[in-house]
Amino acid sequence: MQLIISNVSKTYPNGLKALNDINLNIGKGMFGLLGPNGAGKSTLMRTIAALQDPDSGSITLGNIDVLKEKTELRKTLGYLPQDFGFYPKVSALNLLNHFAVLKGITNKGERKEIVDALLQQTNLFEARKRSVSEYSGGMRQRFGIAQALLGNPKLVIVDEPTAGLDPMERNRFHNLLSEIGEQVIVILSTHIVDDVKNLCKQMVVMNKGTIMLQGTPDEAVASVQHKIWRKDIDKNEVNDYRQNMQVISSHMVDGKLTIHVYADNNPGSGFEQIPAGLEDVYFSTITKN
Numbered sequence: 001m002q003l004i005i006s007n008v009s010k011t012y013p014n015g016l017k018a019l020n021d022i023n024l025n026i027g028k029g030m031f032g033l034l035g036p037n038g039a040g041k042s043t044l045m046r047t048i049a050a051l052q053d054p055d056s057g058s059i060t061l062g063n064i065d066v067l068k069e070k071t072e073l074r075k076t077l078g079y080l081p082q083d084f085g086f087y088p089k090v091s092a093l094n095l096l097n098h099f100a101v102l103k104g105i106t107n108k109g110e111r112k113e114i115v116d117a118l119l120q121q122t123n124l125f126e127a128r129k130r131s132v133s134e135y136s137g138g139m140r141q142r143f144g145i146a147q148a149l150l151g152n153p154k155l156v157i158v159d160e161p162t163a164g165l166d167p168m169e170r171n172r173f174h175n176l177l178s179e180i181g182e183q184v185i186v187i188l189s190t191h192i193v194d195d196v197k198n199l200c201k202q203m204v205v206m207n208k209g210t211i212m213l214q215g216t217p218d219e220a221v222a223s224v225q226h227k228i229w230r231k232d233i234d235k236n237e238v239n240d241y242r243q244n245m246q247v248i249s250s251h252m253v254d255g256k257l258t259i260h261v262y263a264d265n266n267p268g269s270g271f272e273q274i275p276a277g278l279e280d281v282y283f284s285t286i287t288k289n
């Protein structure tokens with residue numbers, strides 16, 4: 001099954017163009033949507049989830065016309081929004097059971113089986129009687145995935161799921177997503193480069209409503225290979241460098257500022273060429289004029 005997004009555009013009433021002629025074909029597996037805050041990722045996710053209409057364009061999932069057959073889409077969609085909203089003082093077991101009823105799983109025995117299996121899969125079974133409002137960030141995200149998987153979705157959308165998780169929880173969450181990605185289309189929207197590097201077969205970088213780059217993480221890295229240069233500078237000099245070259249990132253290391261510059265040729269004395277990483281791809285793409 002393929003998710004096909006064709007010529008999708010959206011301008012908000014205040015004149016902001018959040019999506020500018022987006023075209024994507026997405027198949028089974030983990031698909032990374034990488035972009036800075038405000039790039040338009042959430043707008044695109046909400047549009048794919050049929051929660052908001054674009055001004056123009058079309059979206060199909062298999063033979064479902066997403067923008068016209070919203071009810072059909074919702075039956076086969078799992079969505080973990082950026083902000084799940086409030087967390088009631090209800091046990092995870094009861095809340096998930098409630099969501100299962102809403103999803104139309106009416107047979108009580110079948111529902112119990114599904115709910116228990118999802119709590120097991122997301123490693124929450126032991127904590128199922130605790131209130132979701134008392135869960136840690138990582139547990140909440142895993143609960144979010146459990147509710148998203150109700151009804152065996154063919155398409156799962158997760159919007160910035162690992163922001164604020166500690167490394168162990170992030171790792172756990174990654175493993176859970178990879179497992180799901182073996183069966184269905186998973187779209188992971190994030191501004192965390194490592195999430196995409198570790199998990200996604202295909203990726204795009206989005207900025208200002210536009211798809212700037214598309215491919216596998218390896219292809220993306222190959223596209224900037226031999227063009228990333230590093231230099232340690234005095235931190236007061238950074239603005240001079242910014243004016244004269246495409247400084248894509250700067251990090252403080254041992255009290256010195258290390259800058260990475262994107263350039264076809266050696267940008268000046270003291271620079272050394274370094275092997276490119278996905279972070280260099282990301283920053284060179286979003287700092288492009």
Ligand SMILES: Nc1ncnc2c1ncn2[C@@H]1O[C@H](COP(=O)(O)OP(=O)(O)OP(=O)(O)O)[C@@H](O)[C@H]1O
Nearest residue numbers: 012014016018035036037038039040041042043044
């Ligand atoms: N309802 C709205 N009305 C007007 N502008 C909006 C609305 N929703 C989003 N925007 C603007 O559209 C742009 C894209 O927002 P969107 O939330 O899709 O970006 P994003 O990539 O998901 O960023 P973030 O990670 O901050 O959520 C932003 O400039 C945002 O301020």
